[in-house]
Amino acid sequence: MASFGRFIRLAVGACAFLLVIAASAPCNAQQVNPTASSVKEQQLLQELNRIQGRVSIPDQRSGVLEQPAGRDWREFRNVTLRWIGGIAILGIIAVMVIFYLTRGMVRLESGRSGRTIVRFTAFERFVHWMTATCFIVLAISGLNITFGRPLLLPLIGFEAFSEWSQWAKYAHIYLSFPFTIGVVLIFLMWIAGNIPNKVDVDWLKRGGGIVGHDHPPAYRFNAGQKAIYWIVVLGGGAVAVTGYALMFPFYLSGIEGMQLAQVVHSIVAVLFIAAMLAHIYIGTVGMEGAFEAMGTGEVDLNWAREHHSLWIEEEQAKGQAPSGGTPKAMPAE
Amino acid sequence: MKAFVAALLFAAIVAVGVSILLNTIQQPSSVAFTTDGVRVGDPGHNLIGPG
Numbered sequence: 001m002a003s004f005g006r007f008i009r010l011a012v013g014a015c016a017f018l019l020v021i022a023a024s025a026p027c028n029a030q031q032v033n034p035t036a037s038s039v040k041e042q043q044l045l046q047e048l049n050r051i052q053g054r055v056s057i058p059d060q061r062s063g064v065l066e067q068p069a070g071r072d073w074r075e076f077r078n079v080t081l082r083w084i085g086g087i088a089i090l091g092i093i094a095v096m097v098i099f100y101l102t103r104g105m106v107r108l109e110s111g112r113s114g115r116t117i118v119r120f121t122a123f124e125r126f127v128h129w130m131t132a133t134c135f136i137v138l139a140i141s142g143l144n145i146t147f148g149r150p151l152l153l154p155l156i157g158f159e160a161f162s163e164w165s166q167w168a169k170y171a172h173i174y175l176s177f178p179f180t181i182g183v184v185l186i187f188l189m190w191i192a193g194n195i196p197n198k199v200d201v202d203w204l205k206r207g208g209g210i211v212g213h214d215h216p217p218a219y220r221f222n223a224g225q226k227a228i229y230w231i232v233v234l235g236g237g238a239v240a241v242t243g244y245a246l247m248f249p250f251y252l253s254g255i256e257g258m259q260l261a262q263v264v265h266s267i268v269a270v271l272f273i274a275a276m277l278a279h280i281y282i283g284t285v286g287m288e289g290a291f292e293a294m295g296t297g298e299v300d301l302n303w304a305r306e307h308h309s310l311w312i313e314e315e316q317a318k319g320q321a322p323s324g325g326t327p328k329a330m331p332a333e
Numbered sequence: 334m335k336a337f338v339a340a341l342l343f344a345a346i347v348a349v350g351v352s353i354l355l356n357t358i359q360q361p362s363s364v365a366f367t368t369d370g371v372r373v374g375d376p377g378h379n380l381i382g383p384g
Contacts, residue, residue, distance in 0.1 A: 123336075175344060175348050178348060242363045
C-alpha cells in the first residue's frame with residue numbers, strides 16, 4: 001500500500017514536472033525573440049513610404065528618419081549621373097577631336113576682304129561674356145559636385161579638396177544670379193533673330209557649311225546658332241529654376257521635389273556643358289574668323305558673305321554694311 | 334576687351350551683392366531653429382555652418 005502511494009506521488013510529480021516544462025516552452029520561445037510580432041522596418045516603409053517620428057525642435061521635417069526614394073536618388077547621383085555626364089562630355093570631346101582631325105578648321109574660302117562689319121554691339125558682347133564666364137565657373141564647380149570625389153579627391157587629398165569644394169560651392173551659388181540675368185537678357189536680346197524658319201531647313205539639309213564646303217544662305221543667326229540660342233534659353237532656364245529650388249530648400253517643394261529638381265538640374269547641366277563645348281569649338285578653332293564676332297564685335301565682310309549672306313544683304317539694304325563690287329581678296333592667314 | 338572686363342566686373346558685383354543680401358536675410362540653422370526650450374548647437378565652420 002505504501003509503495004502504491006509512492007508510485008502515485010511519483011506519477012503526480014512527473015505530470016506536474018511535464019506540465020511545467022510544457023507551460024514554460026512558449027515563454028522560452030518569446031525570450032529568444034521578444035520582438036517577433038513587432039512591426040518591421042520593411043513593413044513600415046511599405047505602409048508609410050517613410051519612417052518618421054516626432055522631434056522637439058520647430059522644424060518637424062527633421063523627424064523623417066528614412067525615406068526610401070532617397071536611396072534611388074543616391075544611386076542616380078553616385079552612379080547613373082556619372083555615366084550620363086561622362087558619356088556626354090567625353091563623347092562630345094571625342095567627336096570634336098575626330099571632326100577637327102578630318103575636317104580641320106573651316107577656312108574663309110574667299111580670303112579676307114580687309115573690310116569689316118559690326119556683328120555684335122558692345123552690349124551684346126557684354127551680356128554674352130558675362131553669361132559665358134559665369135557658365136564656365138558654374139560648370140566646373142558643378143562637375144566638382146558629381147566627379148570631384150572620385151576624380152579630384154585622390155589627387156589633391158582631403159584638406160585641399162574640402163577647401164576647394166567649399167569655395168566652389170560659394171561660386172556656384174552666387175554666380176548663378178548673374179548667369180540667370182544673362183540668360184534672361186540673351187532671351188530678350190536675340191529672340192527676334194532666332195525664330196526657326198524655312199531657311200534653317202535648307203541650311204541643315206546642306207550641312208550648314210560645316211560638313212562639306214557649301215555655304216548655305218543664312219540670316220543673322222543660322223540654324224546651328226539658333227539651336228545654341230534655344231539650348232541656352234531653355235537649358236539655362238531649367239537649371240536656374242531647379243537650382244533655385246535646391247538653393248532655397250522646402251520653399252517650393254518637399255524632399256521628393258528637391259530630389260527630382262536635382263535630377264533635372266544635373267542631367268540638363270551635363271548636356272548643356274556638352275553643347276557649350278561644341279559652341280566653344282566652332283567659335284574658336286573650328287571656324288576661321290568666328291571668334292572676332294564676339295572678340296572685337298566686327299567680322300570680315302567676306303566672312304559675313306560666306307556664312308550669313310542673307311544678313312549681309314539686309315545690312316547693305318539698310319546702308320549699315322559696305323555694298324558694291326567684290327571686295328579685295330586677302331590671304332586667309 | 335572692354336566688354337569682357339565689364340562683364341567680369343558686373344558678374345562679380347552681382348555675386349557679392351547677392352551674397353551680402355542672402356547673408357542678411359537668412360539665419361544660420363543654429364539660430365533659426367533654436368527656441369526657448371531647445372538650443373541647437375553651433376555646427377562650427379564647415380560646409381553647413383557659417384562660413
